[in-house]
Amino acid sequence: MSGSAYGSRFTALNHHAASLHFPPSADLSRAVLIIPLRELNITFVRENGGNKQVHEKEQLKNLLAELEQLLIHANIPYPVYFAFENDEIDTVLADIKKNDAIGQPATATTGGYKLVIPTPEPKKVASPTITNIQGWLSGLKVDGDTNQLPTIAIVASYDTFGAAPALSVGSDSNGSGVVALLEIARLFCLLYSNPKTRGRYNLLFGLTSGGPYNYNGTQKWLRSFDQRLRESIDYAICLNSIGSWDNELWIHVSKPPENAYIKQIFEGFSNVAEELDIKVGLKHKKINISNPRVAWEHEQFSRLRVTAATLSEISTAPELLQGTGGLFDSRQFVNETAITRGVKLVAESLANLVPIGRECVDCGPMTSVSGLYQSNANLLDIRGKGPALVGWNWGNVWEHVWKELADHTDEVNMQHEVLEGVFTFYDSTSARLNIYQVASVTFDLLLLLVLGSYLIVLFSFLVITTRGLDDLISLFRRPPSRKVKTA
């Protein structure tokens, strides 16, 4: 990133294993430390850190978050791997701990385990592509109205990043946002299909990429818009992490709260929130044009003079590569009812803004949100399985999302761009670990000694029995000199 290296860029591993209970004077330079996450001590990691392998375990969200930040921002000259804990690794680890407890140094001369990961060095990814997906729902055009309808945009970014990118599923950040967006799309598709409940705004749904990287995808997406379309966007609501909150949500804006549009949005949300028993706060953060750091997605909109706000459970703006859905952000930490309430909030507010006839909003979709939500609950699970990093590894998740959006909008488009900026990416995010049980060199030396003596004994035995003892002795006696012959 901007020429400086972050994190660990080494992958190949071929070292002996050690556990945390090593004697203080042990030489760790040729060892791999296997550390179960629950025993991890952050200060230890900060000071030393040999080659590390960390096991994933629940209920350690804070520990993982802190560890991740540490790993991301430091430049680490050796590989760090995260592995899932299972029985085999547990037995291996128990063995290693036993060995270490005795005080045997785990080097090549004693027994032990050797961990080998035979991957090549990671290569730079030449031009990482980002993919934005958008869906369009047309509003109701009243006869005689020749102006273009205004648009409301609902946006969520879907990329994640973490210390172990292959494991960063980002169920809350921003899987929750993606699911909410798809759900809102579905609800409004139902509403819009009936001309009576069709609003007079177009709805534009956007799934953007490049979230952790200063929302580069959003910027590209906006830049690709037709000028008229951009000007027709009245509001943009960005969804970011609405999966694990209790009863407080924040609306982040970059325009001052006194702005009429902002007031309108906020009031709309607050009114609905009161009915749903949610507290909604307004947070204002000014944009610094000279600072390339983009903390919220709505800032990209604001930079192009579109009114936008981000709805999130996070109250303060995240730092670079923070809150981007790391290791700890898995399915179990996401609260489905929270997402449902969030969807309700946004949908009802939108319905008020759009506006849709109240009576038809109450009946039908809104009341059965939870039932219709089931299909998207599966999406959260799928998201749990398919991490996204700059649009890679999407596979069947992408197809599902595309299909969802295509089903519920009039028109779906995809846009591929190249991620620009100061980020350079390297591949090799996951590998296969081989653990071998090895015998030490001393063992083989001993074996050689034993075999040598066995063969010598065999040889002597055979010579004695077949040729007689004299022959054995004569083998070692030098033949007598033959000086006599010359005379």
Place this chain on the structure above:
Amino acid sequence: MTMFHFFNCAILTFGPHAVYYSATPLSEYDTLGTSVKAALVYLGTALVKLVCLATFLQVSENDGFDPYQELLKALIGFIDVAGLYFALTQLTHRNISQNHKFQAVGLGWAFADSVLHRLAPLWVGARGLEFTWDYILQGLEANANLVLSISLAALGSLIWLRKNKPKTLIPIIYACAGIVATMPSITSSSFFPEAALLSPMKFRLPSSFVV
């Protein structure tokens, strides 16, 4: 380090043959030719056994003990004996005493057996990182096989080469020959060594974990 282990296991497996050859008067009388010929006869015998096994043996789905199949396998084992007879009697050896002939033939036989059945697993497996006791056990098995082959050859020479045998010992000799001939099939878990040729990777592969 792993080449070292391979070297160790190799000398355990093949060392005794070389030692036997050099320690006994076999080397003085230069009986290498006999041993080589015996080794070739062993190869031929192994091929014939393989073909017979493939032709007559049916692969049974259930792992039950089928007496007819086992009988068939034992009969095919006697092809071994026939091969040994051929090596002892039919091949023209130079003028070496009977005493040394059977030793040379037995040695050649055992050496060919070791090379055929143990060299390939050793080369492929013992050089890996993972340590197992299998190869050392295999070496010990080769040693035992050497003793077995030489005793079988001795009994064979007694039966076919010696013309004036004391009458009382004849049945004992034949009984011993019968036991020794079928001993490998009784003791070894893989019923016939030929099976090892068909499944070369019977040794455990290193365990691997997905990261």
